[in-house]
Amino acid sequence: MRTDSRLSRMLHVLLHMARDQQPKTSQQIATMLSTNAAVVRRTMGGLRRAGYVQSEKGHGGGWRIACDLNQVSLYDIYQAVGTEKIFTIGFDHSHPDCLVERVVNDAIGEALSDAERRLIKRLQSVSLGDLAQQFSRRYPT
Amino acid sequence: MRTDSRLSRMLHVLLHMARDQQPKTSQQIATMLSTNAAVVRRTMGGLRRAGYVQSEKGHGGGWRIACDLNQVSLYDIYQAVGTEKIFTIGFDHSHPDCLVERVVNDAIGEALSDAERRLIKRLQSVSLGDLAQQFSRRYPT
DNA sequence: CGTAGATGTATCAATGTAGGTTACGTGAGT
DNA sequence: ACTCACGTAACCTACATTGATACATCTACG
Numbered sequence: 288m289r290t291d292s293r294l295s296r297m298l299h300v301l302l303h304m305a306r307d308q309q310p311k312t313s314q315q316i317a318t319m320l321s322t323n324a325a326v327v328r329r330t331m332g333g334l335r336r337a338g339y340v341q342s343e344k345g346h347g348g349g350w351r352i353a354c355d356l357n358q359v360s361l362y363d364i365y366q367a368v369g370t371e372k373i374f375t376i377g378f379d380h381s382h383p384d385c386l387v388e389r390v391v392n393d394a395i396g397e398a399l400s401d402a403e404r405r406l407i408k409r410l411q412s413v414s415l416g417d418l419a420q421q422f423s424r425r426y427p428t
Numbered sequence: 429m430r431t432d433s434r435l436s437r438m439l440h441v442l443l444h445m446a447r448d449q450q451p452k453t454s455q456q457i458a459t460m461l462s463t464n465a466a467v468v469r470r471t472m473g474g475l476r477r478a479g480y481v482q483s484e485k486g487h488g489g490g491w492r493i494a495c496d497l498n499q500v501s502l503y504d505i506y507q508a509v510g511t512e513k514i515f516t517i518g519f520d521h522s523h524p525d526c527l528v529e530r531v532v533n534d535a536i537g538e539a540l541s542d543a544e545r546r547l548i549k550r551l552q553s554v555s556l557g558d559l560a561q562q563f564s565r566r567y568p569t
Numbered sequence: 570c571g572t573a574g575a576t577g578t579a580t581c582a583a584t585g586t587a588g589g590t591t592a593c594g595t596g597a598g599t
Numbered sequence: 600a601c602t603c604a605c606g607t608a609a610c611c612t613a614c615a616t617t618g619a620t621a622c623a624t625c626t627a628c629g
Contacts, residue, residue: 289584289586290513290516290616291517291615291616299520299529312576320520323620325620325621326616329578344575344577344624344625344626345573345625346573347575347626348627365517370517372431373516373517376436376511377433379433379436379461381437381460386567387443387563390443390563391436391440391559394439394502394554395436399547402550406539406543421531422527425527425531431587453604463588463589464590466592466606466607469606470588470606471588484604485595485604485606486603487604489597489598571628572629573629574628576623577625578621578623579620580619580622581621582618582619583619584617585616585617586613587612587613589610590609590610591608591611595606595607598601599602
């Protein structure tokens with residue numbers, strides 16, 4: 288199954304933007320991500336609607352960070368990009384009133400929910416500021 | 429994104445098979461799952477290679493359980509069906525030597541690994557026998 | 570102003586994967 | 600022999616993400 292790399296991409300972009308306060312155009316970001324400008328606008332639109340970045344049109348326009356990196360977690364970004372499914376594992380619903388199916392799906396569902404809660408907790412515990420700090424520590428200039 | 433319902437399907441089938449020791453043909457199972465026989469053979473082939481079921485050709489042939497339900501966990505079945513990716517979340521690898529990308533992917537990777545370990549642990553803690561027992565408890569005949 | 574630069578968005582194509590479908594080979598039982 | 604059933608390959612279909620193109624709209628600059 289194809290994976291959704293939007294979270295990874297957006298974090299990548301945000302950290303680069305944080306290190307260089309100049310506004311960046313969609314095209315510049317697209318080049319950075321080896322994709323094209325429309326994809327960047329589409330994906331970053333989620334971050335804009337959530338208020339984590341701002342965009343401006345016209346000369347000298349582009350994207351800028353509009354939040355305190357220490358106040359925004361990886362989970363916030365995850366939600367802003369709008370990923371709807373986390374797991375590739377799904378349920379069989381061929382016979383919704385089959386009681387066996389219900390027991391099976393409940394068991395799988397509980398395991399998935401548990402893992403999902405864990406993932407969310409982990410993503411919530413790391414802020415963009417933490418990542419920026421990790422970068423500075425691991426790769427001092 | 430389309431989900432992989434093979435685990436759910438296989439558990440569904442196994443529990444039905446456990447309740448009726450008669451061998452079942454691929455076509456019977458396909459009808460049970462609202463799919464077709466080739467898909468059943470393809471998916472159950474994994475369980476056969478792992479030794480959890482046996483198949484026999486010819487008259488009176490079909491699929492039978494070949495394991496102790498109490499010794500096989502949901503995780504065993506999960507592995508037998510051969511799911512390779514658990515999460516829809518992936519990594520951006522547009523610039524493998526970008527240090528920012530590395531920090532970001534490490535952070536996401538740790539969160540995912542943690543959640544995956546949790547999921548595996550949960551799936552390992554439930555046996556097919558447990559599910560069969562849950563069924564009997566929840567829906568006594 | 571008019572023009573160039575930028576986003577916002579709609580639309581279509583490419584791509585990858587699970588599942589569906591068909592077909593045929595092979596072995597087992599009658 | 601014939602039928603039943605699995606084993607497997609090949610190809611198609613459905614669907615979601617991403618890529619690509621186009622165009623409207625807004626903004627700054629000369």
